[in-house]
Amino acid sequence: MANYLASIFGTEQDKVNCSFYYKIGACRHGDRCSRKHVKPSYSQTILLPNLYQNPAYDTRARSMDASQLQNHFDAFYEDIWCEMNKYGELEELVVCDNNNDHLIGNVYARFKYEESAQAASEALNSRWYAGRPIYCELSPVTDFREACCRLNSGEGCVRGGFCNFIHRKEPSEEMDRSLELATKKWLRARGRDAKSMSRSPSPVPANPRF
Template identity: 85%
Template sequence: MANYLASIFGTEQDKVNCSFYYKIGACRHGDRCSRKHVKPSYSQTILLPNLYQNPAYDPKNKMNASQLQNHFDAFYEDFWCEMCKYGELEEVVVCDNNNDHLIGNVYARFKYEDSAQKACDALNSRWYAARPIYCELSPVTDFREACCRLNSGEGCVRGGFCNFIHRKEPSPELERELELSTKKWLKMRGRDERSVSRSPSPEPTRKRY
């Protein structure tokens, strides 16, 4: 029985634990969910709910598509470089959803669990864009399961209200820049995690809007 329960943990067959929370780190029912949201004691991934304030969802927004992308690129670069202060970063995922439990959510997946814990502890006492940051460890380890598979194909009929992550992508140019600068930074300091944590992280170069 124990082996069976372990095998279905966090799946749709699990009638006790919420599969959406396990896959995505967020659930539309929140605290009212009939199934348990088991918060991890340790994880490589942190979640910062509602961190990215997308101007596209502001009724007074007057930015065009190019300006919106530049705004996001500046945020993404700033966030990436900031997370590098806590350890070796593997992935950043920003939600482009417009539903209450996913809007503006930002995930950061580190190579090491202690880096994620260090970031979580530090960020909970910080502010960003004049708003307090809330950060928690997330159960998400595989974003292929968390992201909507239709969003990158013909399009998801639910749009921004989908309960799976619609991933907001930085420009290809920025992705290449961050990849190269991070590789260079790691090469200069070696692969020792303690060395990475103590060393200055890459600096953002884009204008913050």
């Protein structure tokens, strides 16, 4: 029985634990969910709910065109990427483009080491970003292929921003290349000792808002 329960943990067959929370780290039912949201004691991934204030969903910023919206996101993405690297080697940064309450503006950062995620979670909960307090928690998400909507990157998801799977917002190719090169240079400089607390300076964003 124990082996069976372990094999179905976090799946749709699990009648006790919420599969959506396990896969995505967020559930549309929130505290009202009939199944348990088991928060991990350790994880490589942290979640910063509602951190990205997407101007595309702000009626006061509807005058921004596609290029301005992308530039706004690139600046945010660079900011967060550089900040996360202060805590250890970052493997993946995911920002939600969804417009539903439990996913809007969510930011996930997956580190190489659990110790880095723990350090980031503890430090960021006392920080502010763009004039707003940050809330950060460890997340059960480890595989974003399962968490992200598969239709969104293909023919298009009919649910749009209200999909319950992550619609991943991507930085521009130029920003992606720039951060990749900066990170490689930084890792070479620090000898890839991602667990060391005597870290060399991480990449620095152009206009940080932390």
